[in-house]
Amino acid sequence: MIPETMHAVQLTGHGGIEMLDYRSDVPVPTPGCGEVLIRVAAAGVNNTDINTRIGWYSKAVTEDTNTGGASGFETVDDDDASWSGTPLTFPRVQGADVCGYVAAVGDGVDPARIGERVIVRNMLRTYVDYRPYECWTIGNECDGGFAQFCIAPSQETHAVNCDWDDVELAAIPCAYSTAEGMLHRASVGAETVLVTGASGGVGSAAVQLAKRRGAYVIALCAPAKAEAVLALGADRVLDRNADLVAELGEGSIDVVVDLVAGPQWPSLLDVLRRGGRYATAGAIAGPICQIDVRTLYLKDLTLFGCTFQEDIVFENLVKYIEAGEIRPIVAKTYPLSEIATAQEEFLTKTHTGQLVLIPPQVAS
Template identity: 45%
Template sequence: MGSRQNIPDKMRAVLLTGFGGIDKLEYRDDVSVPQPSDSEVLVRVGACGMNNTDINLRTRWYDRDVNEGLSEEVGIKGAVGSRKTDAETAGTWKEETIVFPRIQGAAIVGTIAAVGGSVDSSRIGQRVIVDPQVRDLSLPERAQLVAYLGGERDGGFAEYAVVPAENAYTIESELSDAELATFPTSYDTAEEMLVRARLGKGETVVITGAAGGVGTALVQLSLIRGATVIAIAGRAKEARLRALGAHHFVARETSDVRAAIEAIVGERAVDVVADVVGGPFFTESLKLLRRGGRYSTAGAIAGPVQPIDLRDLIYKDLELFGITCPTPETFKSVIDHVASGRLKPLIEKIYDLKDLPLGQTELVKRNHVGKLVIVP
């Protein structure tokens, strides 16, 4: 190993001990501090944002045997529908098994405390924001994801985390670590959704799940592009989303969401749908899109298996984009937006590391606007 600051041998961390409910999260204060390999850095975690991917993985929801939506009950108790053992379950986006125990947490912000042998020791002490996607850039652009922090390798729900040196971006910002931890995972996913859908100035975009982490990111990034935003979320969140800049709001409890949107857009129709919810609205969203419209999705918590009328896709010349692996360029563009002050961090609540189970319980209730963050 290369250079390092004074670092303890043990650290506090929350271990995911297997697939299932909240009870699978175990707080420990005797976990060995990881050691960076030749091309890695050790980050002293200042904050780590919470994301749906943490819930999806813990509950076994990524497994293709599970077809139910990510309800509050599933989020707390775990998914049913699979008789596989933990070792047999394809529990990640890449449909790979997970080695337990695993430290979750993808959205890491902190300070470099040690570096591997091939990493310049001048990086020690740098404040960094971490791209959670570990890539093999020799692979095709949309197939470069080889590991995800908190999934195939340990993440940031701990005092220390090891990441590839190229994933740790130096950040200069007056924002706190907790505020900065709202951006990784959510904002790079949102930016990639809009990049792929080519959302442009003057276009109209419908955003589902607009009050969540990716949703609030989509609202802000769409406004930066000069688009007209129609936000869909729970009725109680309307005032906060309008304050964020959404031009129009449709409550998800509305009996006919599609008709409500059609009443807003009139004959113009919708240019882009940015969907992080999935469920039955998927079918309706294709009917809302104009000819040549674009649908971009990065989530299906309301139900992953939905019907499609291929006549909508074919005869309207629609484009559909699935987003899992934002490019490094996308992550860099988010950092540029953050550094320039164009993006506003939205924190609903900050939790201590030992309170991660409580934080995940609140996350699956979907009462928040913005992000929940862990500070170790």
């Protein structure tokens, strides 16, 4: 039985945590042609949720995420404060991670899909006609998983057959597709890879996924999290504030997978070998960095900015899950109604792995 209204968290505008409004009277969406309605079982918390809320993607913001993570920024330009550069419309149900069960289907979708346990590709291509380097982010350009129900394109809603629980599956879409997208773009193989922010959701995913590709993984994280990151498969762990050139030597790294940026950024290029590759999908320590262009061209480096994901990235993730080749770390779960507390804990960066929200469950 599908109710007419649902519990959901609506983002009412750019700003602090107070802009998140937990409601019990939000209309349940109706799937359109080619779409499915998903009863959400769990939804992960990610940097993108916070960055979108605070308007961090606006070029008017130059500080790190945590500076405005709880209270927002005063210098946000609403016109460019989203992934795509297209202004958000409010209220918006965020949540880039969706794990749940197909509850209903729209026209053109096989009713046999009802009941499937699914995850949704977070970088949606259906709505932009599969044009290269364009996508909608679920929870940004369209409503996402911080609710009891959400809709998604059937073509980008993947059934998964595994023995994981719903919470574990909810830790996959955003973090693991971001990490796999970076590794795919940089063509990572059996070589030496440096991963920054290695204890977070994307960083911990990158460690596992790089090891799966046969890489020797050096991870940067807080010392208190070193053992947990080693348990993920890292071959060596360094303090995130280490002098990288002193510890590793110039030209010692084949690929840098960076989620942090900030003041340490120039040293990441210093430790890359000639012909090395750098891939980034985040800048939690600050987006404004200084580059010596001579380092870039004299060492024949390649820099990859990684947002768009080819179809094979998410398809491969489902295969890795079903083959038992990866498994996420879930640090803690919260009821959806406690999203403010969950985001406050997320901002402390004291956890390893993912935080996951669980909406009130509706009888199937």
